[in-house]
Amino acid sequence: KQEVTQIPAALSVPEGENLVLNCSFTDSAIYNLQWFRQDPGKGLTSLLLIQSSQREQTSGRLNASLDKSSGRSTLYIAASQPGDSATYLCAVSPNFGNEKLTFGTGTRLTIIP
Amino acid sequence: EAQVTQNPRYLITVTGKKLTVTCSQNMNHEYMSWYRQDPGLGLRQIYYSMNVEVTDKGDVPEGYKVSRKEKRNFPLILESPSPNQTSLYFCASSWDSGNSPLHFGNGTRLTVT
Numbered sequence: 001k002q003e004v005t006q007i008p009a010a011l012s013v014p015e016g017e018n019l020v021l022n023c024s025f026t027d028s029a030i031y032n033l034q035w036f037r038q039d040p041g042k043g044l045t046s047l048l049l050i051q052s053s054q055r056e057q058t059s060g061r062l063n064a065s066l067d068k069s070s071g072r073s074t075l076y077i078a079a080s081q082p083g084d085s086a087t088y089l090c091a092v093s094p095n096f097g098n099e100k101l102t103f104g105t106g107t108r109l110t111i112i113p
Numbered sequence: 114e115a116q117v118t119q120n121p122r123y124l125i126t127v128t129g130k131k132l133t134v135t136c137s138q139n140m141n142h143e144y145m146s147w148y149r150q151d152p153g154l155g156l157r158q159i160y161y162s163m164n165v166e167v168t169d170k171g172d173v174p175e176g177y178k179v180s181r182k183e184k185r186n187f188p189l190i191l192e193s194p195s196p197n198q199t200s201l202y203f204c205a206s207s208w209d210s211g212n213s214p215l216h217f218g219n220g221t222r223l224t225v226t
Contacts, residue, residue, distance in 0.1 A: 004155075032212055043117070043203055043217030044156075051212060089156070098144060098207050098215055099163070099171075105155040 002027045004092055004104035012110045013080055021075040021107050023090035028068045030092045035064050035075050037086040038106065044089065048075070080111045115140045119204050119218035126194055127226055134189045134221045136204030142216070144207045145187040146171070147179065149200040150220075156203070162187055194225040 003026045013019050023033070032051045036044040048057045048064040050073070056065040063076040077084055089106040117138045126132055138145065146161035148171075158171030162181040176198055178190040187206075191198060204218040 034214060036215075036217075041219070043219045044205075044215070046214035046216070049212065049214050091156075096212070098146065098205075098213075099158075099161045099169070101158070101215075103156040105153065 002030075002092060002094060002102040004090060004102050006088075006090060006104035006107050008107060009105070010108040010110070012112055014112050015080060015082060017080055018076065018078050019080055019109075021077070021088050021109070023073040023075070023104055025071045025073075025092050025102075027094070028071050029094060030068065031095050031097075032093050033064075033066055033073050034091045034093075034101075035062075035073075036089045036091065038089060039086050047088075082111045082113050085109055085111045115216070117204055117206055117216050117218040119202075119221050121221060122219065123222050125224045125226065128195055129193050132191050132194060132223075134191075134202060134204075134223070136187045136189065136218060137185050138187075138204075138206040138216070139185065140206065140208070140216065141184065142206035143184070143209050145181065146205045146215075147177070147187070147189050148203045148205065149173065150203060151200050159189070159202075194223075196225050199223060199225050 034049045035047045038044045050057045050066045061078040066073045087106040087108045091101045091103040120135045147159040148156040160179040162168045202221045205215045207213045
């Protein structure tokens with residue numbers, strides 16, 4: 001059974017710093033990996049989706065990388081801002097589809113002004 | 114505005130009293146899904162639907178029912194709620210079940226006493 005782990009559970013970083021969030025998964029036979037952010041009282045917002053054939057995806061100050069063989073993904077946030085404070089979750093899909101996504105429990109990120 | 118709408122946002126009920134949480138999306142998405150989110154357990158899938166009249170069980174379907182009579186709506190039904198169904202519930206949809214990002218509603222916080 002696929003297990004997705006995100007360590008640390010919480011992270012505090014001063015504003016302006018670059019930071020990396022980690023996601024590891026036990027079964028490397030994945031189809032894609034998604035990163036989401038969750039704000040308090042809100043649902044999840046999709047940030048980046050990386051297909052298994054890709055090594056990375058970029059959107060603005062966000063860069064997600066994927067290393068299937070080692071079962072790891074990272075989300076790099078450049079020049080962090082207070083508005084980046086949220087919980088970040090990753091999820092992996094074993095095949096073509098969202099119906100069997102396995103989610104990590106997330107990293108709660110706080111950017112200190 | 115493209116969105117997934119859940120109602121109600123908050124619900125307090127008593128054991129055994131049937132309830133329905135509605136979910137509607139205006140993006141013409143084929144795929145819809147329900148999750149519950151519990152501290153330390155992350156998001157777990159309850160049911161999903163690949164298209165109208167096509168539904169299937171997720172990881173934790175016991176005690177829940179769904180229907181997909183129209184493309185835009187995917188209600189979650191608790192026929193006889195119990196306290197262990199106290200949780201934060203999310204509805205999500207995507208263009209298809211393939212390589213497209215999930216869009217989430219803002220959640221329904223359910224308390225069963």
